[in-house]
Amino acid sequence: MENKEKEIKEKNVAAAAAENDNAAENDKATENNNVNEPVELTEVAEGANTVAVVLNKNPETIPYRKTKKSQGVVGSKTVNRIINILLVIGCLTIFFPLYMTIIIAFKKPSEMTNDVAGALAFPEKWNFDNFAEAMRVTDFWHSLGNSILLTGVTVIICILLHSLAGYLIGRKMSKHKVFKASYFYIVSGMFVPFAVLMMPLVKQTAQLGIANRIGVIVLYVVFFMPMNIMLYTGYLKNIPMALEEAACVDGATAWQTYWKIIFPNMKPMHATVAVLTAMSTWNDVMTPLVIMSGTDQNTLPLAQLNFQSQFGTNYNLAFASYLLALLPILIFYIICQKQIINGVVNGAVK
Amino acid sequence: MEKSKKKAREPWSQNDKIFLGILIPVLLLFFCFNTLPLIKGFYYGLTNFRGYGSYDFVGLRNFIDLFSDVRVGKSYLFTFKYAIVMTILVNLISLILALGLNRNIKGKNALRGIYFVPNILGGLVVGYIFSFVFTYILPAVGDMTGIGFLQNSMLASTKTAWIAIVIVGAWQGIAMNTIIYISGLQTVPEEVYEACMLDGASGWKKFSKITFPLIMPFFTINLVLCMKNALMVFDQIMSLTKGGPSQSTESISYLIYKNGMDGGQFGFQSANAFVFFIVIVVISFLQMKFLGGKEEQL
Numbered sequence: 058m059e060n061k062e063k064e065i066k067e068k069n070v071a072a073a074a075a076e077n078d079n080a081a082e083n084d085k086a087t088e089n090n091n092v093n094e095p096v097e098l099t100e101v102a103e104g105a106n107t108v109a110v111v112l113n114k115n116p117e118t119i120p121y122r123k124t125k126k127s128q129g130v131v132g133s134k135t136v137n138r139i140i141n142i143l144l145v146i147g148c149l150t151i152f153f154p155l156y157m158t159i160i161i162a163f164k165k166p167s168e169m170t171n172d173v174a175g176a177l178a179f180p181e182k183w184n185f186d187n188f189a190e191a192m193r194v195t196d197f198w199h200s201l202g203n204s205i206l207l208t209g210v211t212v213i214i215c216i217l218l219h220s221l222a223g224y225l226i227g228r229k230m231s232k233h234k235v236f237k238a239s240y241f242y243i244v245s246g247m248f249v250p251f252a253v254l255m256m257p258l259v260k261q262t263a264q265l266g267i268a269n270r271i272g273v274i275v276l277y278v279v280f281f282m283p284m285n286i287m288l289y290t291g292y293l294k295n296i297p298m299a300l301e302e303a304a305c306v307d308g309a310t311a312w313q314t315y316w317k318i319i320f321p322n323m324k325p326m327h328a329t330v331a332v333l334t335a336m337s338t339w340n341d342v343m344t345p346l347v348i349m350s351g352t353d354q355n356t357l358p359l360a361q362l363n364f365q366s367q368f369g370t371n372y373n374l375a376f377a378s379y380l381l382a383l384l385p386i387l388i389f390y391i392i393c394q395k396q397i398i399n400g401v402v403n404g405a406v407k
Numbered sequence: 408m409e410k411s412k413k414k415a416r417e418p419w420s421q422n423d424k425i426f427l428g429i430l431i432p433v434l435l436l437f438f439c440f441n442t443l444p445l446i447k448g449f450y451y452g453l454t455n456f457r458g459y460g461s462y463d464f465v466g467l468r469n470f471i472d473l474f475s476d477v478r479v480g481k482s483y484l485f486t487f488k489y490a491i492v493m494t495i496l497v498n499l500i501s502l503i504l505a506l507g508l509n510r511n512i513k514g515k516n517a518l519r520g521i522y523f524v525p526n527i528l529g530g531l532v533v534g535y536i537f538s539f540v541f542t543y544i545l546p547a548v549g550d551m552t553g554i555g556f557l558q559n560s561m562l563a564s565t566k567t568a569w570i571a572i573v574i575v576g577a578w579q580g581i582a583m584n585t586i587i588y589i590s591g592l593q594t595v596p597e598e599v600y601e602a603c604m605l606d607g608a609s610g611w612k613k614f615s616k617i618t619f620p621l622i623m624p625f626f627t628i629n630l631v632l633c634m635k636n637a638l639m640v641f642d643q644i645m646s647l648t649k650g651g652p653s654q655s656t657e658s659i660s661y662l663i664y665k666n667g668m669d670g671g672q673f674g675f676q677s678a679n680a681f682v683f684f685i686v687i688v689v690i691s692f693l694q695m696k697f698l699g700g701k702e703e704q705l
Contacts, residue, residue, distance in 0.1 A: 141512040147504070148521050150578070154536050155524075157544070173547045222433045225426045233423060239434055246441045248691055250639045252660035253684040256458075256667045256677055257444035257451060279440040282433075311425050340529035342642050343660075347668060358531045362645070365535060372539060379532045390527045394520050397527065401583065402590045405628055 162187055162377040187377035195378050200360040207270060208338045211277040215285055215334045216327050223289025224319055246283040251343055259347050269352050273345050277338055285330050292326040332400025339386060357382045452678030457671040469678035479679055482662045490637035492573055497580040497633050505588030526582035534646025537575045565655040568648050572656055575643050584629045591625030627698040659683050
């Protein structure tokens with residue numbers, strides 16, 4: 058069922074986007090075929106190291122290279138090529154929704170026809186009216202500002218506070234049971250989903266008078282604490298005690314030692330924590346939805362939610378708004394792709 | 408600063424006291440916004456609180472009623488169906504993708520970068536975009552090609568709406584799991600494969616006997632992560648179906664949000680949330696216990 062649908066979707070995509078995306082892929086594919094001959098030797102050497110080396114070492118095989126190699130090596134090379142092509146085709150499932158978003162965002166409602174070709178063809182004119190209108194309706198800059206504010210402040214507090222707490226716990230965990238217990242207490246918080254705490258938290262933040270952006274930040278800081286403290290405590294093992302002892306001998310206080318010596322040394326982990334926290338915060342809907350519902354403040358995803366319930370039927374306007382909501386993180390991803398992927402992998406694996 | 412090697416019953420040095428003194432506020436903060444609400448949630452679960460006004464204690468009645476409530480039962484069934492299908496599907500596809508992306512292919516880094524994109528996008532907006540695909544594009548394709556089951560919107564039928572949510576969830580989830588599998592595959596040293604080649608093992612045998620056992624820890628991570636995310640599905644429901652049609656796609660999180668916040672079932676849904684918490688804890692422990700022992704070390 059699933060696969061069939063995917064296949065159909067892919068075919069559909071291939072057909073629909075033939076003019077642009079596919080043309081590029083075809084070019085690539087033909088290029089691959091043309092390059093075939095000259096690349097062969099180097100690819101043989103790289104691709105299937107061992108076999109190629111073994112074969113090359115035997116002088117007898119040189120005259121028969123083509124026939125002999127086509128057994129083991131070209132086999133895996135064709136497999137690689139097929140996989141390569143399949144993977145490129147698979148990318149269309151990623152690009153298609155984005156392509157569709159862009160195309161529809163630029164169109165006028167009158168250009169939307171009921172068939173697929175009509176919906177996915179290029180707009181007659183690339184105009185930015187939809188975007189201007191969407192910005193006005195969703196109060197884009199305000200929402201963007203809120204999102205940036207929430208994410209930024211959360212990340213900064215998380216790095217400062219969680220690294221400190223991770224350090225305090227990590228250094229004393231083996232010495233005193235209190236610290237070890239604190240560690241397990243906080244880390245076990247990872248099992249508590251936000252949905253479970255949601256209702257009491259709404260009451261609590263209202264009672265404390267922080268049912269606003271401040272409350273959301275506080276909740277984020279607490280909510281990411283278990284994972285971040287686990288990450289920092291784990292990373293602390295890489296920082297030798299000698300560093301602190303040396304600082305102590307020089308007469309530094311514990312507080313100074315931490316901020317001057319340990320904090321800068323945990324830089325790689327700061328990056329991981331920043332990426333993980335920022336990604337979850339930026340895309341989170343539930344927390345601001347339930348906590349800030351009384352205020353007229355929006356985050357970027359929340360603005361889409363409110364917009365949808367009011368103007369959801371104008372798809373061109375809606376898609377312009379979606380595109381605007383996706384753009385900041387997409388641009389950020391394109392700039393720091395490596396750091397983001399590294400951060401996510403580090404966070405998950407450690 | 409003196410440090411003795413003894414671990415137990417060590418005297419508290421000045422330094423230790425400072426450390427604890429700084430840690431206590433952090434612990435308090437954590438208690439106030441994590442443990443306290445959990446306890447409060449249990450407390451509300453014992454009442455008939457509607458979210459406003461006065462309320463009475465009703466004992467464990469909410470907890471007992473949970474088990475006979477059709478809507479809650481349906482939401483658990485849906486959430487588990489979704490989570491299990493998601494976990495299997497996402498892990499299968501992302502493992503295949505990772506194996507492909509780990510080969511010596513052209514544009515490897517670019518492809519990896521592209522396949523990760525869905526992960527960075529917000530679930531809500533992605534859901535809205537896909538909702539258009541399901542309501543307009545796919546039926547139009549169905550009309551054009553004459554494929555019957557595509558002609559009606561997947562989101563409109565109780566039988567297919569959950570599949571649509573799985574597709575969107577998988578589209579996003581695969582990205583994350585693929586990257587983790589790739590990093591797992593990179594930890595397998597080249598020599599292992601070479602030895603493997605000399606022994607004549609290849610294809611499926613190589614994968615099932617060598618590669619897979621070595622990336623077992625990553626499999627565990629992915630399973631746990633994927634299951635956890637799927638059990639808490641909310642954004643996709645919010646943007647695709649809002650629990651419909653006829654409440655067939657209400658996840659537990661969504662039901663808690665909807666009926667607890669707006670539906671006047673504050674007390675009842677608090678009980679539901681607490682049971683949900685217990686369920687999550689049990690599942691996480693089972694997964695770790697069951698999978699933790701199976702890892703192979705080089």
